Amino acid sequence: MMVSLPDGSRKEMAQERASIEEILRMLDINPEEVIVAKNGRIVPEDETAGGCDELKIVRFVHGG
Amino acid sequence: MLSEEETRRYARQTLLFGEEGQEKLKRSSVFIAGAGGLGSAIAFYMAAAGFGRIRIVDCDAVDLSNLNRQILHAQIDLGRAKALSAYDALSGINPEIEVEAVVERISQDNIKELLQGCDLIMDGMDNFPVRYLLNRAALESERPLFHGAISGYQGQATTIIPGRTACLSCLFPRAPPPATFPALGSTCGVIGSIEVTEAVKYVTGKGRLLENRLLLWDGLDSRLEEMAYEPNASCRECSDVSAKAVGFTQIGQR
Numbered sequence: 001m002m003v004s005l006p007d008g009s010r011k012e013m014a015q016e017r018a019s020i021e022e023i024l025r026m027l028d029i030n031p032e033e034v035i036v037a038k039n040g041r042i043v044p045e046d047e048t049a050g051g052c053d054e055l056k057i058v059r060f061v062h063g064g
Numbered sequence: 065m066l067s068e069e070e071t072r073r074y075a076r077q078t079l080l081f082g083e084e085g086q087e088k089l090k091r092s093s094v095f096i097a098g099a100g101g102l103g104s105a106i107a108f109y110m111a112a113a114g115f116g117r118i119r120i121v122d123c124d125a126v127d128l129s130n131l132n133r134q135i136l137h138a139q140i141d142l143g144r145a146k147a148l149s150a151y152d153a154l155s156g157i158n159p160e161i162e163v164e165a166v167v168e169r170i171s172q173d174n175i176k177e178l179l180q181g182c183d184l185i186m187d188g189m190d191n192f193p194v195r196y197l198l199n200r201a202a203l204e205s206e207r208p209l210f211h212g213a214i215s216g217y218q219g220q221a222t223t224i225i226p227g228r229t230a231c232l233s234c235l236f237p238r239a240p241p242p243a244t245f246p247a248l249g250s251t252c253g254v255i256g257s258i259e260v261t262e263a264v265k266y267v268t269g270k271g272r273l274l275e276n277r278l279l280l281w282d283g284l285d286s287r288l289e290e291m292a293y294e295p296n297a298s299c300r301e302c303s304d305v306s307a308k309a310v311g312f313t314q315i316g317q318r
Contacts, residue, residue: 008285032238034290035278042235042278042293058280059290060236063214063251064102064190064244 001049003027004056006034024029024057035060066090070160074114085268086114092267093117097170097184097198099126099146101133101247102186103210105256108135110186111154113264117162118154121178122146123169133249170194175201184263187207188256192239196301199224199232210257210262216246217283219255222264223274230276230295231302253279277311 003011005027013023020043024031026064035042037056038049066074068082074086081088094115095294096107106121116227124146126137134146141149151165164232169190175197178183185202187210189195189246195211202209202224209224257277265271280289297303 016127030241033240036238037291040292042291044296044298045238058293059218060189060220060240061213061218061245062192062195063215063247064098064100064188064213 001015001043001051001053001055005029006057006059015050017048019046020055021046023049023055027057029057033059066218067160070114073158073160079115081264081268085270087268088269089114089264090116092184093231094119094184094186094187094263095179096120096188097194098122098129098188098190099134099136099150099284100188100190101249101252102190102200102214102256102259102315103150103186104134105134106186106188106212106259107154108157109257109260110263111161113260114161115263117164117181118181119164119178120147120150120154121166121168121170122150123167129276133252135249145224153301157310162273170197172197176205179205179207182317183207184266186199186263187211187213189244191242192236195232196239202226203231207284208263208266210259210266212258214245214247214255215252216248217251219251219281219283220278221255221258221262221281222276222278223266225266225273225275226302228275230293231299233301234296234299235278235293237296237299248283251281251283254283 001013003013020036032055038053078086092115095318096103099120110164124143126144136150145167147167151163153164180310185207185252187197203226206226212221
């Protein structure tokens with residue numbers, strides 16, 4: 001599974017299917033600060049990913 | 065019916081959506097939450113475009129550290145309520161419209177009253193707790209919410225149409241931890257302008273809205289990216305409200 005991280009870098013993760021929440025925990029990323037797209041679509045944290053999925057993790061902003 | 069002066073004032077945009085579209089903007093009443101960086105860009109462009117009634121709400125006073133980005137306010141406004149400074153700036157740019165300035169903090173207790181009579185909700189806030197209040201009010205009253213947020217060179221925007229799209233809580237189920245954010249005026253300009261473009265399209269019935277699409281702006285890389293999203297069946301805010309909001313019609317289609 002290929003994962004794009006908030007800093008723009010990419011990382012290959014070889015593992016069993018896991019929930020987005022677990023994947024974020026493995027990557028030491030606070031789920032409160034990011035949104036995650038699986039194969040181009042934003043998904044909730046309880047969605048699972050693995051295999052050939054492409055994940056993109058984006059830090060969203062809150063200022064105005 | 066547009067006056068002769070209005071016909072001249074809006075001549076370049078009636079080329080886009082005709083006098084009929086301009087009259088729809090004139091009949092629209094908008095609520096702008098915040099007169100800060102985002103709110104400044106939103107309010108200026110909405111006033112100039114001729115949205116007929118603008119209610120702008122902010123509880124803060126103008127500080128010197130605001131002036132790098134909050135273009136509604138000038139050096140002479142330091143210490144004044146932002147909403148009042150906004151009133152002067154907006155009335156100055158377009159005396160044909162009605163501007164209402166409200167010096168209040170948006171809260172659970174006053175949001176319904178503040179939104180009374182407004183057709184569109186513009187997000188110029190700087191925090192998620194108030195955005196969630198706007199989202200809930202949008203869902204309950206079936207008004208569109210035009211979301212935007214910024215930090216530094218980054219920004220995001222999307223359009224929430226109750227009954228047709230996911231809501232803000234589907235997309236951002238939890239508020240990020242509060243933090244002081246860096247702010248560049250031009251980023252507020254990019255995102256505020258996108259929100260206004262969405263509102264113009266919504267009212268005039270033109271184009272394709274940012275429905276169920278999150279637009280992400282990365283100014284450092286000069287890149288716009290889009291991500292699709294959809295309603296979350298377990299959303300705490302809209303999973304029960306959206307079912308009730310089926311009869312919603314766009315203002316532009318009335």
